[in-house]
Amino acid sequence: MSSSVQTPPRGPILVPEPPPPGHARSLRATVLRVVGAVMVPLLAVGLLWWTLDFLRDSDANRFLVVGVALVVGVLGVFGLFWSMNRVVDWLPERFQEGARPYVFVGPALVILSVFLVYPVINTILISFKDAQSKSFVGLDNYKFVFTDESMLRSIRNTVGWIVLVPLVAVTVGLAFATLADRLRRGEAVAKSLIFLPMAISFVGAAIVWRFIYSFRPEGFGTNIGLLNGIASGLGHDPVPWLQERPWNNLMLMVIMVWMQTGFAMIVLSAAIKAIPDEIVEAARIDGASEMKVFRHITIPTILPTVVVVTTYMVINALKVFDIVFVMGNAEANGTEVIAERMIRWFFIGDNNGRGAAIAVVLFLAVIPVMYWNIRRFREQEAIR
């Protein structure tokens, strides 16, 4: 890829920073710098605080709130990074290289620690406690997770979800992105239609699939579900699709594939379009078939993106809950999945300990995926 992209333009857009302060500088300049180093971030924080106070006022005019929020969101956050970067500039030179990365990753790490890491620790803690999180019960909750019949079924089903859903969604997404790229007209429309399900809220999606799977036995009126409409059109009896074990699991996976393929398609399509035309054209001129171009140029170039998309799909399939949850009594239908069990025990079964222990199983399940990712990224950095 590097061969095709030209050297960036020099000059006006890359203004070098002023040289760092030398010993010869006057005392006044040093004082000014120190004062500046303190004042700039203080002002930034003060400004953020003031807007925070304003934004906390829930009675304020909505338009004004959106406006201020936009300004704070764009300028405020940028200003925060900018002023932190300035502070690093005023540090002694030998510390600068060490400190600067933390200016860049710092805000992300702080937010993630508070909003995600802390809850994870909290979850791990209560997974060793009883239903009301009062006293420690050792490994009891984990024993439940790995012995309860319904839990074991949910683990089995989840394995099915994390294999099948990413496989189908990524394959269809990649195929569609590749083929749509070759359309002369209508690419935008075709891609938008695949993407459409992502724009539907889950409440809406539940209705969408009700019109597919709905079942009415003899006497309860005409079937309004498409599948049973087709079945009766072919002279079959209507089928309670969501009760037919084990196929009902597949019926539910179809919903997730339907919702998520758009994501895979869009991201992969962006990656395909980022492949420089020159490379593809060169290969074609050399007489490579379309299949060869796909296998030897497209796939290797977008492989990192395929990994990213697959990882995201696997994690999402691991976390799937609402589809299973609203589409019937999972335990009675044999469609339990891990995250659905977690919600059920935590929020409905009133058992914090069991719910948390199931969540910890989810955390652990992601480790192999992450290990695979580390290796991919090491490889990528070695070759770029």
Add this chain to the structure above:
Amino acid sequence: MTATAVAAKKEEERKGGWFVRITIVVVVLLWTIPTLGVLVSSFRPEQLVDSTGWWTSLAHPLRDAEWTLGNYRSALSTGGFGNAFLNSLAVAVPSTVIPVTIAAFAAYAFSWMNFRGRHLMFVAVVGLMVVPLQMALIPILRLYTGGATLGGVTVFPDLDLGGTFLGVWLAHTAFGLPLAVYLLRNYIGSLPSSIIESARIDGADHFTIFWRLIIPLSVPALAAFAIFQFLWVWNDLLIAYVFLGGSHENRVLTIALADLVGSRGENWHLLTSAAFVSMALPMAVFFSLQRYFVRGLTAGSVKG
């Protein structure tokens, strides 16, 4: 482009043309039919929706009794939708912009800066994608309403963020960050190292490189993530419920929709129209950002 190349391109289109087009049409149909069912139903009277399949109306497209705007009328007239729309906007826009900015900085650092443990840190960030947000809500709400102290030291101040927009933005930012960092790191990390190196040689510091070079180059990736995050936030029900509440002044569009239907689902036919009403804005956003995915944008911006 040489004459041979043009000929090769023609050849390719002849070969792949029909197969490509038919496959695309079949997949698009498969993906659209479920939604089409609801779209058709949203224009049918309640009794018909419940008593015959939606496809039967397609057989009589001109029969008046088959069609109505009543579902849209009653969904929109329920009241409070305008306010809910504004609230959704007030939640979704900052909840998209803030994580994109923060994640872009972090993704740059993870790709092009050297510091100890960055691989491990990065993978930890991405691994956080797996945290089910339901498990995070109670601890976060507790921080919002009471802060946190550790051995008498305040580690998180009591900001009283419950029921505020700021509280929702921060929560959405946090839940969106892992994916954002992941996607952007993948994109920014794959940019050719020659660009960054030559800029370094010219004396540009990281901040300048990031802002003047990386950001313009990353527009497609930024736009892609922005779309996902926006859709996610727009369609979210749970976080908005927990941190803003379901009162008429504060509720967002998804809550208004859920309220319309009720917990026993008596009015589910109204959802057919309401689902499309709530989809309008996200689709507009998608179409307006679509142009960022156009071929050659990346290369073009570099070529200047």
Add this chain to the structure above:
Amino acid sequence: MRLRTLKLRVFAVPVVALTLLAACGSDGDKDIANTQPGATGTVTVFNAMEPEEVTALQKVVDEQINSKVQYKATIEGSSQFEEQIKIRVQGGNPPEIAMYPQPGTVVELGKSGKAIALEDMGFNIADMEKTFGSYFMSLGAYNGKHYGVPTNINLKSMIWYPKKAFDAKGYKVPTTFNELITLSDQIVKDGTSPWCVGFESGTATGWPATDWMEDIMLRTAGAPTYDKWVTHQIPFNDASVVKAADQFGRILFTPSYVLGGAANTTSINFGDAVAPMFTNPPKCMFNRQANFIASFFPKTAVAGVDYDWFPFPKMDQPGDAALFAGELSVVFKDTPAVRDFLGRFAGTEVQCASGRSIGTSRISPNVNVGGDCYANKQLADASKVLTAALKANTARFDASDLMPSAVGSGSFWTGMVKYVQGGKNALAGVLSDIDKSWPTA
């Protein structure tokens, strides 16, 4: 732990509720709490009500309370009540008042110290027991203190029928279960399936079947055994439970009794299940469901003409039993406004006004609210049945809402689905599975 409190709760029920109920009419019109000084600010009342219900009740509250006081009370309904209230309470951000449909949860809140005891807010419990009956009050009690004010009640023991067609056939409303079976046989003979049954309810699929079980259990085993069943003093596969399930099976599994067959009922939404009753001629004659089901009837159907209801008939036990559900209002923030609001809201005047509002369709647990307070005859009749059963101490709260949620909102639902699908042979396994799922601590 939970078990112990439940035992306590049930045995604390004085059998004298009835006499008190009868006696309280005279002084019933005084509010249970007096107007509080300094009652300002806002009171948010969070609950699981339907959107129409919320609108109608807010109107009642605006007219009857907000217009007369210095604070503003807001009714906030949510279809996600259970999850939301748990997050808000545990996250330290509860509303002032929440209306819980599950008394078991109210006891847990008292136990964990999250809820504020009515005693500590200066409510007169003796007065309240006169107003609401001590059985209902006792459901929200823990360790001698009360945590829930009954603010709504609904009758579950109702069998709905298409009155016009029913009368035209010359059928008579049955008063005993045997008469009901005989009539069902007659209807089959006349070429119709007597029962419309639907147990599907998304993730909660199976709950309407638990209501059936409870109704039959209450009438075959009687209230004292029912209480033991609820608190797990008898195993879930006790002979009395088996007997009730067998009676339920007589309806489910007798050929031609259930429209579409028993196995399909778990795929039929409980709301859709009433539709065949309103075709012409009706495809079924009976649907057993709580009073809210009327909102699923066709909008053109007229109460008392096109449809009506009769109480679930007597079985082995003497007296009129009634299965009911309801709400206990729990206080999380004790302010003068909250005290004042609860006093007014549960009081006779506001309760009567809310009964009169068609949109709320609420029946008041306040016994001073007379039949003339209700918007229609259906609601008034239901309130009459409830009062009579409360007087005979044969009214009992929905068992699945009293059992630990692992059972009451879990294995009981699932077990009933398996029974309905699997038939009589599945029963023994189903009941022992539910019994095993009962939490030990």
